[in-house]
Amino acid sequence: MKDNKYLIVIAGPTAVGKTDLCINLAKKFNTEIISSDSRQFFKETILGTAKPSDLQLSEVPHHFINSLSIHDNYDVKSFEEDALNLMQEIFQKHNIIIMTGGSGLYIDAICKGFDDMPQVGSEIRQKIIKEYELKGLVFLQEEVKLLDPEYFALVDQNNPQRLMRALEVCRGTGKPFSSFRNKKKVDRPFNIIKIGLEREREELYRRIDLRMDLMIQEGLFEEAVSLFPHKHLNALQTVGYSEIFGFLDGNYDKEEAIRLLKRNSRRYAKRQLTWFKRDTEMTWFHPDQLEKVLEFISIQMA
Known part of the structure; x- marks a missing residue:
């Protein structure tokens, strides 16, 4: 074809x-x-x-x-x-x-x-969700910027779901989210x-x-x-x-x-x-x- x-x-x-x-x-x-x-x-x-x-x-x-x-x-x-x-x-x-x-x-x-992303324990995501609810969007932005500046420069920085997904991979694997992509x-x-x-x-x-x-x-x-x-x-x-x-x-x-x-x-x-x-x-x-x-x-x- x-x-x-x-x-x-x-x-x-x-x-x-x-x-x-x-x-x-x-x-x-x-x-x-x-x-x-x-x-x-x-x-x-x-x-x-x-x-x-x-x-x-x-x-x-x-x-x-x-x-x-x-x-x-x-x-x-x-x-x-x-x-x-x-x-x-x-x-x-x-x-x-x-x-x-x-x-x-x-x-x-x-x-x-x-790319297939690594599996991360649900407890990590639940903790991040609670942190977001308590501290707001700026907290997510600062965390992702610190742990994965490459991805932070590209992501929709006002989208908490994308930020939380990146953050849970960063925390769960100890590696930047961007390192698993493409x-x-x-x-x-x-x-x-x-x-x-x-x-x-x-x-x-x-x-x-x-x-x-x-x-x-x-x-x-x-x-x-x-x-x-x-x-x-x-x-x-x-x-x-x-x-x-x-x-x-x-x-x-x-x-x-x-x-x-x-x-x-x-x-x-x-x-x-x-x-x-x-x-x-x-x-x-x-x-x-x-x-x-x-x-x-x-x-x-x-």
Whole structure:
């Protein structure tokens, strides 16, 4: 199958412009899009995860958007298995599949395989959970930064579940969490073409701020209020909701929540770029360079 089957990965930070380019590519190649954005899996989170619009979703088939509930337990290993099974089906109809998203860990799971992590005693995790409940997110951030600065630079630093997972491996094994990651690259039965999208930093940050203003105008705070009773769920421990939950908890006013939403979104984009830039297989384009992207893909497939 590998000779004529291609997975085209379109990666990049939030708000860079992945959606429009991917829809154009999917139309060009008459194929389907797999989302690897872990924030967009959940049907209850609409505005806060900046999903494609209903119109965009109707233009070409999309997968792994609105496919789960925030109450479902789902992880990167599950995604790897589900996505590979789905790709096998799609490749029966098409020679090319587009995969896109800003979750580097989920992209790596498909392209490189997800490493089996060491088993750690449940008592270690329970102790970490209690410490988090007592000391808060800053405690987790400081611990992971101390024990595994490499992973801390890449992880979503506002996601307590990711931080706790790294911390339990660090404590349980005495080794950095990052030392267990991506050690064995698997050989997939399809070719992979990796394309990264980037803009000048000022341009990207301006787009992030403008998009956040639009999301707020469309009802982001109201959406967060409806999700507030479930704020403890892993799916909601993310930029776009955590900042508003802090406002709803009375920790600061709405103006500060908006400032934090924009600041943390910019920081999230910076971490995404850091993750993708370390991948030497990624070739970079501006999102407006559709013709150049098509030319590059054509050369890679020749």
